Amino acid sequence: MDKKYSIYIDESGIHKNTEHSTFVLIYVKIEDELAINAGIERIEADLGISHFHWADFGSKRGWE
DSSP: OOEEEEEEEEEEEEOTTTOOEEEEEEEEEEESHHHHHHHHHHHHHHHTOOOOOGGGSSGGGTTO
16 A cells, blocks of 8 residues: 655635634645545545635635
């Protein structure tokens, strides 16, 4: 089994009332990444979840 280490970073932007920003850093060790990704894609397809990028949505585009 192959092992891969991934780091994910997510940042919420500046909160207008407090002028603070929130972020998360996650360090993940994944064994058998290809099988896990295939399983996630299968679940998404079964649930009808389409792929999207967060920048295509949100306040900058009027929450469409």
